[in-house]
Amino acid sequence: MTERMPRRRGRTRSPWTLQRRLVLTVVGLLAVVSITIGIVSVVILRASLVDRLDLQLASAADRSGAALGGVGDNDGDRLGDLPGNPYFGTPTADSILSGPAQPPGLLALVYDGTSITTGYTDDESGQIEALTSEQVQILADHVNQSTPVTVHLGGELGEYRVQAETSRTGTLYLVGLPLSGVAATAAQLALIVGLVSLVGLVIVAIIAAWVVRLALRPLQRVTATATRVAQLPLDRGEVSLDDRVPAGDTDPRTEVGRVGAALNRMLDHVDLALEARQASERKVRQFVADASHELRTPLASIRGYSELTRRSGQELPPDAMHALGRIESESVRMTGLVEDLLLLARLDEGRELELEPVDLTMLLVDAVSDAHAAGPDHGWNVELPEEPIEATGDEPRLRQVIANLLANARIHTDAGSSVVIVLTAIGDQAVITVTDNGPGIPDALKNTLFERFARGDSSRFRGTGSTGLGLAIVAAVVAAHHGEVSVESAPGRTQFRVALPLVAA
Template sequence: MQQRMPRRRGRPRSPWTLQRRLVLTVVGLLALVSMTIGVVSVVILRASLLDRLDVQLASAADRSGAALGGVGDNDGDRPGDLPGSPYFGTPTADSILSGPAQPPGLLALVYDGSTITTGYTDDRSGAIEALTAQQVQLLADHVNQSAPVTVNLGGELGDYRVQAETSRSGTLYLVGLPLTGVAATAAQLAVIIGLVSLAGLVVVAVIAAWVVRLALRPLQRMTATATRVAQLPLDRGEVSLSDRVPAGDTDPRTEVGRVGAALNRMLDHVDRALEARQASERKVRQFVADASHELRTPLASIRGYSELTRRSGQQLPPDAMHALGRIESESVRMTGLVEDLLLLARLDEGRELDMQPVDLTRLLVDAVSDAHAAGRDYVWNLDLPEEPVEAIGDEARLRQVVANLLANARVHTAAGTTVLVALAEHDERAVITVTDGGPGIPEELTATLFERFARGDSSRFRAANAAGAPSTGSTGLGLAIVAAVVAAHHGEVTVDSRPGHTTFRVSLPLA
């Protein structure tokens, strides 16, 4: 059983631009009109030349009849009737071809009732040449037609315009003139029209391309405006949407102008919507910053009084001691949450970081040591290059980035998981990777992983708890802080996750 091979699909054709379509349309219409005019001109010229040739053929037929003994109703002797005339006697084709004032290339056939004689005059030499039997047969088929007809004799003779007549003496004869001149003139006219049309098409194509390009400049300016707007990060931060279509391209009396005016109105609506969004975000950030700042003092008081009470030495009931411990631990967690919110608010405001050369090698060694102390049930591996790697950044914030990534690996994976921290240089950038062998991150959570208060409880966290990991609460701000700090350092953070392998990759500019 033969298996059919799948068909190879060709490359999709690239769409034609509006400029190309307009130019090709103009050139195509002009080519069609030129071809129509050329065909009509050649047909009319050929018909006119054919009519003129028919007139010449009629004159040649009259002279041929006179040479054979006369035609018509006029009385009197004809040159062929007079004794001593070179044409006196039996009529033949030579009598016609040798007659006076006969045009060059004349063809003749004479039938006297028993014998057929034929011949034609050679245009170049003037000699009388004989016809072939096949050519004679073709002419004999038209000997009874008195109206001019076209006969193709083939060979060197080609097409002839022939006409049959009967002389006064009752002799049938047929004369013909070549259509070579008519065909040559018509072909010459067709060539001239074709060359002139081709030159005209080239000139029109150049002019049309220039005119269309000039006419499409407003659309190009609109495209440039839309492209600049599309490159703006409209989904976040404060955006100044000042680009507009020039006023000269918004004339409502033209189609292009109406498009430009509509685009400007749309940009105005988008600008107002962005301003409203930015104002709302500023209010939210200001509220978070103010609330975080105000909460630091009461949280510190709660933590201090609970710790002071616990260490006062007074005998308290066990349930009271447990409650004080919970108050103290929750105040510590709330303090961390407030500090994280305050840090994000400051990063949102664009506060300058303390940018200095940072030894990432030493920073990772310290971070992995701290992670090992916090999670002794995990296997911590470190892969560093032979030479130290330095980046430009705020050391305290970069330490927080690495610490958050290591804490994320520890919290959301089971005890005994191997975590690999690596450092490398690639394309003039320092690349930090944190790889763990945990259960992975579901694909639907990857898009929102670095957003604030995003949690992976539905995947990694539950899997870790099922394996016996401590149920440490997560604020959902750790990775958001990582993304914000890395972005403030003009870097990039990405994640690649599948079951059994999750890698966070941080790219920072080298010093």
């Protein structure tokens, strides 16, 4: 049983553009027409030249018959029987070839019933040359051919047009004329047609490419409009979709015009949908901002009164003390949630950050110290460069980014886990990586990790203190700093990577 070898995948051929297909189609059709015209012209010319050669061959046959005594005079005497004939009584091929007014290159074969004589006139020297035995045998096979036929004698002679006749004395003879002139003329015509066609194809290809490019300019403008719209960030923020196909390219009487008009109608619908989405998002953001702002005061009051009551020194039942502690802790948690929502609402509104040089080295030292105090049961390691690295940003917001990443590593890893924080400078960016050896991120959560209220625990257990907004704030703050955040996770290793622009030199 033979094992089938895997098939090698070749390179995928890139598709041809419409312009190339149109130009090649025009040039291909013209090439087919030119080749057809050339072939027909050569065939017709060759047939005409062969017919003319057959007339010359018939005349040569008549003169050959006279030279052999096949044509009588007015007295009934035969020319071959006259004493003045140099070949009197000797019908040979030389009698034909040496006859008057015979064309150059004439070939002759004479059979007088007992012997065969052959020869041909050399075009260059004019001398009578003998034929080979193979050539004589080829001609002998056509001595009964009364109509002109083409035979190939090989060697230097090539193709001949031959015709057999019988003289009045009963002598069989065959004469032939070379087809080399016909072939040369036909080849010359084919060469001329080929050269003219080739030049014509080049000229037509250049003109067709120019005409097609000119005709496809409206389609290119439509494509450029669609490309510009496709590059807009339609999935977020307020987008002004004002780009449209020019009015000159929306004529419904043309194919490109119909495409342009359809694209404009689609852009109008998309613009209306974006305006509706932006209005809805604006209302939601305004509601979140207003609600968060209004909730800060009552939450502060709840926290203050609960803490004041707990510390008043009055003797309260244990249940009341537990309830006051829960009220205080939940108010603290809810205050943090409100602050996160308010920050996201402000970032969504596009408020400018206070950009200034921030020493990331000291920021990481402080953040790791805080993380160690919050999670002493974790191993915290920080790797810093010898020289300080400064990035352009808002220090409180960047501090919140690092704090959220470290808190995320602490909350979602078991006690005893190791967290490594590394700061490096790569090109014009400062890169911060936070790597832990925890269980990793589930595959179902990776695509929505930086979305708001994305949580790994579907039961939304609050014992970890996670609100589902930490990584969303990280992504929003980093994006506001024109940076990038990414994550790589596998069982036993999870790494968050934050890239921020360095301070310009």
